[in-house]
Amino acid sequence: MHPDSQLDAAYWQQRYLTGQTGWDAGSITPPLLDYFRQLGLPDERRILIPGAGRAYEAEYLHRQGWRKVWVADVAAAPLRDFQQRVPDFPAAHLLQQDFFALKPTPPFDLLVEQTFFCALEPSQRPQYAQQCAQLLRPGGTLMGLLFDTEFSQLGPPFGGSREEYRSYFAPYFDFVHFETATNSLPPRRGRELFICLKKKQPSDS
Numbered sequence: 001m002h003p004d005s006q007l008d009a010a011y012w013q014q015r016y017l018t019g020q021t022g023w024d025a026g027s028i029t030p031p032l033l034d035y036f037r038q039l040g041l042p043d044e045r046r047i048l049i050p051g052a053g054r055a056y057e058a059e060y061l062h063r064q065g066w067r068k069v070w071v072a073d074v075a076a077a078p079l080r081d082f083q084q085r086v087p088d089f090p091a092a093h094l095l096q097q098d099f100f101a102l103k104p105t106p107p108f109d110l111l112v113e114q115t116f117f118c119a120l121e122p123s124q125r126p127q128y129a130q131q132c133a134q135l136l137r138p139g140g141t142l143m144g145l146l147f148d149t150e151f152s153q154l155g156p157p158f159g160g161s162r163e164e165y166r167s168y169f170a171p172y173f174d175f176v177h178f179e180t181a182t183n184s185l186p187p188r189r190g191r192e193l194f195i196c197l198k199k200k201q202p203s204d205s
């Protein structure tokens with residue numbers, strides 16, 4: 001977390017406790033669901049969902065049989081909600097931690113982005129891309145959704161454009177997919193990018 005950020009754990013915890021969670025879709029969103037469905041059978045791949053909130057993605061993956069799924073969030077309330085919904089999810093995989101302090105020991109195969117990037121101070125975006133790269137193995141994947149729109153009110157959420165985002169990820173990732181999502185939730189339709197980025201291999205130039 002940025003030391004000067006007002007968007008600290010207490011801020012997010014308060015948003016959950018007061019029900020100010022307009023971002024919460026109440027279930028896994030269609031673009032992520034479609035992506036997960038083509039991952040194949042559950043295996044040993046290590047998956048991290050940072051800024052996961054109530055973590056509907058982790059619930060889906062867990063129920064499908066994926067066992068190496070971790071959830072990270074600074075706020076306690078959504079993790080507690082998740083634990084009540086999915087009591088057999090391993091408690092040790094629920095990390096109440098700052099994303100920027102997570103360690104790649106061992107590294108992850110897949111990182112899932114769903115309305116976490118837009119919740120961070122925009123000044124943290126280069127650091128977000130760098131930390132995603134640090135947490136992934138070479139060839140590992142960062143996938144998910146990024147808003148490709150500006151918001152009229154002061155964030156969070158903070159908006160942005162695909163051109164801006166490209167500059168953050170290009171030093172560390174190859175771009176497999178970086179296009180307007182075709183199956184967004186109706187209020188987000190045409191306003192978000194579906195991204196699938198592969199961490200560069202050491203031999204890549």
Ligand SMILES: C[S@@+](CC[C@H](N)C(=O)[O-])C[C@H]1O[C@@H](n2cnc3c(N)ncnc32)[C@H](O)[C@@H]1O
Binds near residue numbers: 001053100
């Ligand atoms: C807009 S919410 C999105 C939650 C969830 N991904 C969803 O779509 O419902 C942003 C989440 O990021 C968490 N968060 C904010 N800063 C964080 C940080 N530095 N490390 C980990 N989690 C953080 C907040 O507590 C909140 O749950």
